[in-house]
Amino acid sequence: MNTAVTLAAGADQDGFRLAVRRLLAADIAPDAVVWGTPDAGDLFGGSLAGDAPPVMLPRALAAMITPVVCHRDPERYALLYRLIWRMRHGEPELLANPADALVRRLEMMRKAIRRDLHKMHAFVRFRETIGPDGTARYIAWFEPDHYIVEATAGFFVERFRSMIWAILTPVGSLFWDTERLAIGGPGTKDHLPADDAFEAGWCSYYESIFNPARLNTVAMRSEMAGKYWHNLPEARLIPALVRGAPERLRDMVAREATTPIHRDPALAVAAMAKQNPKTLADLNRIIAAAPSLVPGATRAVLGEGPIGAAIMLVGEQPGDAEDNAGRPFVGPAGQMLDRALAEAGIDRTTTYLTNAVKHFKYQQRGKRRLHASPTTSEVKHYRWWLMQELGFVQPKLVVALGATALLALTGQPLPLLRNRGPISFDGQAGFVTTHPAYLLRLPDPATQQTAYTAFVADLQHARSLASAC
């Protein structure tokens, strides 16, 4: 005797899964099952009841069941059960063979569902209306081919989370109030607002973006079939656009080129190319006005010192003290630098000091602002400013203090110690040494003293190079 299984109308995911558990527990073969929905009438067969143990299904199989259950084909449950049965009776790899006739058919059904979902995501059109409480509500009417309404809910919730909206369809409805999703029965088109503030603008856009020289209605119809048109506001423009296209094309081809009526804006065109800053002050104005690229920073810390300075020192980025003062090298590392400069016989006031990155990047830890290293790409973002600055200052020698400055001056991440000493930055005489902050971080006083002495020696070396230039 056949076993009858009656499932709810539409996509009865839970009912189908329960039925599969019961059928497998009772070891009933696919040929002995009659699948139906309540409206299908009497099924002439015994039925199953009671609970059944859960069944472990491979992930690939579950990924086939969920979409196919949404299909309108009345045979969908029977086909799925046949697939499950065969995979549990000697053909565990069945799903991996796309050439099998059953797999092929189910694959086509799955594809149809994927397409239907995609088209619903694409072709739903909301109209805005103002609710009794004065808030905007968005209502749409759509007619999907299959039982996919619930399956699309996640997409619309994610995208329009902060809006109050409803999507009504002949097979069920979705309601979202910015917090909860409600699923309702079939809706009607009567609840769709008659018009919308942006719909005419959307139609203007649709008309204007169409190029009559490329008329291709076959391609349009293959992606936007006629069955969708009556719910798409823009589609009512299609007949006129298609009819008018050949003439518009003929017109364009036949029309003589006209003489420009505007005078040639020679001055404006010439001025256009002169946008780059002309002076260091120009550049500094741009830098000061630009928002920080790195997180943190209350202001840009500009370079300091005379144009034409013999030595230009480039550090990493301003720190907490520099960000507060708006001047470079005034914090603990700056004081260390001052001391070293003095010992090396370099006058800070005649030296140009700046940073590779002009903003203080930090992480807030309680009340403290902790220095955070700029990444390679951040340093390179700031590089253009530094290069302009270098061009204006035109020092005899540029000194890179630390690896970040070296990266900024060469454009490449290079090892610091291997490049320590004299270097050429693309033709500009340069010198590489450590950053004074590095000295501060050394834990052992003896090591610190050695490193400090080496740092001062480097600065002396740099000074002699600058005076030899």
Added chain:
Amino acid sequence: MDEALDTKLRILADAAKYDASCASSGGKKRAAGKNGIGSTTGSGICHSYTPDGRCISLLKILLTNYCLFDCAYCINRRSSNTKRARFTVAEVVSLTIGFYKRNYIEGLFLSSGIIRSPDYTMEQMMLVAKTLRNEHGFAGYIHLKTIPEANPWLIEQAGLFADRLSINLELPLQKSLEDLAPEKNTATIKTAMGQMRERIIEAKEERRHFAPAGQSTQLIIGADTATDDVVLTTSASLYKNYALKRVYYSAFSPIPEASRFLPAKSPPLQREHRLYQADWLLRYYGFTVPEITEGGDASMLDLDIDPKLAWALKHRALFPVDVNTAPREMLLRVPGLGTRAVDKILAARRHMRLRLDDIARLTSGLKRLRPFLITLDHRPTRLIDRADLRQSLIAPPVQPSLFD
């Protein structure tokens, strides 16, 4: 929406329609926070199709069509008598959000004529993107056309707000660019592309947001004398050197207010279609440019048949190929078999020996592949030598379907 804004929208959408790019794909999945709006799906959605068969995914508009440049192929060049308009930043933001809330679009594709200076224009465009992101919590897709003449600081800022950046090379030959677009310069464009490429790769490593959907470009087809060979060689080098996501080909289309330097004629749509097919062969089928062009004649592709079939007909000695034993690279060279069909064949081969019926279930290109494929029950040894093979395989003329 008031009439003045509607008029601007018409002018500035019309001015933007010659850009072929429409994709909203390539990014990562993402969704707005509680008070924001929008999401990206990763694969993009086409919300509508116009009667030219092209998809509407993004609101594609210019900020303004006033322009100081004088590119002969462009309707917005300074010497054209086209109607001009200019959006305010607020207007573009309001249109984008309004359209997005009604589910008309995936996001914004903003381009602009050059006004005052490249820097000024770039800043205005960026202000739109920044306002959308920061003030409206907009998480939809943003594609910004980058102005290569703008200073690098600005170009790099754009990547912070955009999903995709693009710079149109437009003409592959430097000479054509000099003749037809006097203010443009191939070297400037390529420098900017190189700079963006570097930043995109670094930001990905550093997990920072910088144009996560990469960069693309467009080449105009048929406005100058560049052959298909030149076009494809340019594309191959752009893919290789700048890691572009896409090169778009745009058949030069007659425009109202045409320049007298350029011929007014119907756009070479079939040529554009063949170039897209060839582009696919370059990127997904392991073909080189010389292999593709030798299928055609005098550095141009065969317009009547697709470039893979053209190549196969000139290499008949390599066919037929046995579907049950051939390696993937060879199956990819069989006319009528796409990458997906080949992957399915490889999967099915592990379970069975394939017959012609099985192949019919895996691909829709059966007619084209019959002379080139051996199956258990099909050995087309004589078909491949027939002199009229090419003729028998030419499909009846249909309008090409792009962007599918």
